[in-house]
Structures are given as C-alpha cells and as structure tokens.
Amino acid sequence: MPSGSLQSAEPEDVPLVASIDVGTTSSRVILFNIQGQEVSKHQIEYSTSASKERFASVGARRFSVDSSTAAGTAMSNGSPKSTAGSSTVSQPIFSAEGIAIEATEYLEIEDFDRPSRPTLSFPQPGWVECDPLGILAHVLQCFAANLISMDSVNGDRVSANLPPYRIQCIGIANMRETTLVWSKKTGAPIVDYGIVWNDTRNSGIVTEKRNSTPQELQDHLRAKTGLPLYSTYFSCSKLRWLLDNEPKVRDAYEAGDLMFGTVDTWLIYHLTTNHAFVSDITNASRTGFMNLDTLDYDDELLKYWDISRDKIHMPKIVSSSEYYGDFSVPECVKSKLTSVAWSLLCDFMERTPAVPIQGCLGDQSASLVGQLAFKPGAAKCTYGTGCFLLYNTGKKKLISSHGALTTFGYWFPHLEDEEHAQPHFALEGSVAVAGAVVQWLRDNLRLIPKAEDIGPLASRVSDSGGVVFVPAFSGLFAPYWDASARATIMGMSQHTTSSHLARAAVEGVCFQARAILKAMSSDAAGEGAKDRDFLEDVVDGTYEKAPLSVLAVDGGMSKSKEVMQIQADILGPCVKVRTSASSECTALGAGIAAALAYEKREDRRLWKDLKDVKRWIMYGGEESAGKIKETGGSSQSRTFRSQSEDNDRRRKWKLWEAAIERCRGWADIMNDGMGTMQNGTAAAKNV
Known part of the structure; x- marks a missing residue:
C-alpha cells in the first residue's frame, strides 16, 4: 500500500508509531504516542565474544516472550523459572556508557550460552563484527x-x-557506517558477519590511500562526500577490505550477486514485503560513495575505491521520510524466534491495512530530529561514551575548515513548508571521551560508587580550584585532531580534593564540546570568521546573536542537572542548553520521520508538520511553554542558561587552551623517550 490512504483504518483507535532502534550494543523497539511518550518498550542487550567467555561459568538471566505477559519468564540455562526469586548474574554487564545493566521487564540480556555466534564479536584487536x-x-x-x-x-x-x-507506521534508526554484504539470489549474508563502524581492520587501506593521493585530489573528493578520506569509520574502505580479503565476497562480486548496504538497508530489505532495497540520505552519506550535491553515488568516488557499479548492487538513495514497503516477517530468522513471537508477527503482518515502514535516519541524525533541533543554527550533543555533536545548517552545505564532517540531518519531502521539505545538512564533530571519564573516575580511581554521583560530587565546589583535566585517553578528536595527545591533569595542589578532580573532569568534557561548537560557528559564519569566537562576541557592551543559539542535549551525562549547568556556564550567554523532552530521542526521531511520511496531510494522524511535532512533544499540545504553566501541564525538557561571569569564564577557557597545548604529542614524546632509554641501556651494557 503506497503512502497516501488510510481510509480503512478504524477512526476510533489511537495511533502509535513504532520505532526500531539498532545500536552498537543493543536493539530496541519502542511505541510512541502523539506526545512522544513511550507506551511500550523492549530492548535486547547483545552478547559479545568477550562477555560470552566471561560469563561461561556463571550463566546469564534471559527474558523471553511469553503469551500471557509482556515481561516474559526468566530463564536460566534454558529452563523456565519464575521471575521472582531467580538468581542474577554474579558479575554486572556494563553498557557503552559504563552503566551497569540487568534484565528488567523491558530489557532482555541475550543468552550467552546459545550455540550460535554472539551478536557482537572481537576476533582480533581492533576488529569489531x-x-x-x-x-x-x-x-x-x-x-x-x-x-x-x-x-x-x-x-x-x-x-x-x-x-x-x-x-500506524514504523520508523528505523540505526548505527551508521556498519557494512553488510548479502546475496541477491538468496538474501542471505555472503559472510556471516558485518564490519561495525568502529572496526579498524581497514587502517592499512586508508593509510595507503592517504599516502598515495595528492592533497588536491583529497580536497576535491572531500568536497563531494563531506568526509575525510583517511578515516577508518566509513563504509567505502570496509567494503574494499571485504573484496580484498574474503574470497566469497569477491566471487559474488564477479558473478553480479553481491548486495551492499548499511544496517538500515539490511533491515528494510528483509522487513518489507517488496524487499525494498534502499538507503536514506543520512546513512548513504556515510558510505563515502555518495555525492552530497547530486544525492546519488558518484562514479569518480566508486572508481577511487576500485568498485565497478556493474558488478555490485547498491541501494537506491531515498529520503528519510517516505513509503518504503509494508511490514513483513522474513523466513530466514524463524528458527531464531520463539514460536509465540513468530505467530504474533505473522498475524501482525496480515493486518489490514498493512503497516508501512516509511521512516529512516542514521542514529545521530535521528537524535537531531528527536531533539527537535529543526532550525538552522540549532545543535544537539549526545553524551555517551564519547560526545557526538550535530549542527543544523539547513539547506546550506558547509565544508568545514576546522575538522568537522559534513553530513545530512534529515529530508522530509512531503511537508508543505518548502523550507523544511528540502534536505537539511549538518556539521558533525565528536569528542572521544565523555561518559568514559566518569567510568574511569568510578572504576579506576574509585571516586564515586555510581556514575550518577558525578554531578553532586562536582557541585560541592564552586570551581575546579585551578585544576584542568584534559581527558584525552586515546587522543583528541575535533577540532584538535591529535592522536598522540594523552590525558593530563594540571594545576593540582595540596588544596585539591576529590570534588575538584570530579569538577575538572566534567569541565574537560564540556570544554571540548565548546571547542567543537566554536569551530562550527566559525564554519557557519563563512570566510573571514576563522579567528572569531562567536560564543564570546560582544557588540556595544551586549552579546551579539551567535550562529548557534540552542544546544539540545541527551545521553547519560545530560541527566545530571549539575553537569548541564556546568556546560551552560562554559558555553556562556550566547547559547542555552536544553535537555531532551524524551529519554529516547534517537528512537523518537525515527518515529517522527515515519509519521510525517504520508503525502496527504490528513493521513498524518500523529503530527501534521514539524511545528505540530514540537507543540505536542515539547508542550503537550499547548501552543507554548506559558500555556503549560497556565494549564498545570509540564514539559520534560529543561533549559539551562549561563550563570558565569565573563572574566572568570574567559580566564578558564585560556587555561583550557594552555592545557591542550601541553598535552599535545605526548605519546610521540613518550615513545621517543622509551627509544632513547632503551638505546641508553644497550650502550651501558656494551660498556
């Protein structure tokens, strides 16, 4: 059923949107109502090759679907038990944010004892499958x-x-860049794994490309893709590795049987009755094959990676919000599902009218949408293990001169507003360490018993007491790009306490976020703005309106009001910090994309347009925040504004920049020092 007619739907029902959210360490499905609230949610945390080995002797608790309850029954080593009184795993599982997780009524921990391969594997150092x-x-x-x-x-x-x-409809959010290949004849994977976005097995390929490509050509190709050629993240070099190292993949390629796609393409292909072979622009733009101007694969880029368009099937590039196909249940996973689940899904597939899959966004873009950062100049920051920042530049494509990536935020073509119906670009930057520094303080230094204690501990002091913590455990990302930088703590004295260290650690994350936003603001302002700090621009004694006005935040650290106030203080009065109206804004973003995909406005039963989305999710159906107070309603979103003094804030920023300079190149210095020391030892032995 093409998107456009819902006449047979029962008018007396209440519409929901289902959102499939596939992350690096878990998959979940959430049902949202018109206010962006979770009506139902279920999540499965992946087993890994590391966790399977770790838990081999203790077993694991698993929740499976039972026909009489949503929570299911607890199972240990395959034997059903009552949930009450069942023993838990003796060692905790930690999420990517360093948060201890255990099974709940909506979260299932994958069975570590199942005979098949774990969902996430680490076959060699740096390899992630x-x-x-x-x-x-x-x-x-x-x-x-x-x-x-x-x-x-x-x-x-x-x-x-x-x-x-x-x-009413289904949307998909997914981890980006992860590369999968399967057979056109059978639909089955050519090899039994996909290469995950953070896998680095292709480092030799990208290094060779960087060394053999003239800078002029690098710049030319980067202007087409918005991506650096020398990063291991993107799908192009992962596909090249598969072709070079997996004979089955090469044979399928030569036979014209090879299908290539990212996680969104894989899911849509198998979950639609018509086997829709598509990828939305937010995912396709991360492959390294797509031209940002043409919204299509580029022959020059394919040739650069030695890929023949005639020998490989590549998904059609489509918008983020349009009809892809009706929901279907693939036979290839029947053996992996419980009989109850299979029966339920088959019944759902036969429902009339059929339920369309019609929304798709890469996870960071989905978060931008779920954060309701629709206006050019709005930005979002997700605080996970690291930080991911996206800056909405609207219809304007900007190629950063400060190390940020150019990508797509979303494309909702059926909206009546011409401005918002066009593809929206974004600048993207990332901080290597965010929640990971909290985990380090908890596990290595034992400063706090739980991750959520970091805010209260840091807020016991009004400042860091002159301590600056640069949490560059594995180098610095944008805008510094120094892989040899290392974590550094400076300015300690006998006066320094655990609270000062905790505050300095939090500030270290917030300062890095400020550095990226400063660079992105300069990119947005164009030529001649390189040396300006738009977060500190003052004209005639008042703050000038910055290119960036709102930073929408989500993720683990955003739940701490103390941490977010520190972030607002470091950013200054030009930018306000706004927490998400939903704790699941990535999944919500995909749901919004699906709900807005109907061509006819009257068929959009949840939200009519982006203004309507904001009215319901931010204000509960009221027109403004003021109305919420009048009616006694509430928005889950909270806004933080700077309370810092100008001179104090600027002094701390100068200290931060000085600390950055002192931690640069430390790994290189250390390696040189080790070499010198070893040479000295050898010389002494010779004497």
Missing part, C-alpha cells in the same frame, strides 16, 4: 514483545471505555 541475522532476529523479538504489551494495555483500555492503541 556483528551478526546480521542476529540483529534482525533481535529486532523482531523486540517487536513481538511490544505487540504483547500493547495487547495487554488495550485490554485495560477497552475495559475502561477508552479507544485501543494501533500501530
């Missing part, structure tokens, strides 16, 4: 769990004379 069929099965298992939850809730709603919930 995922199981494509495992991810697909997890998505469907989560979807089935939500169907059970919704059915249970609907029973209560009907008993209370309330209209039942009904899933």
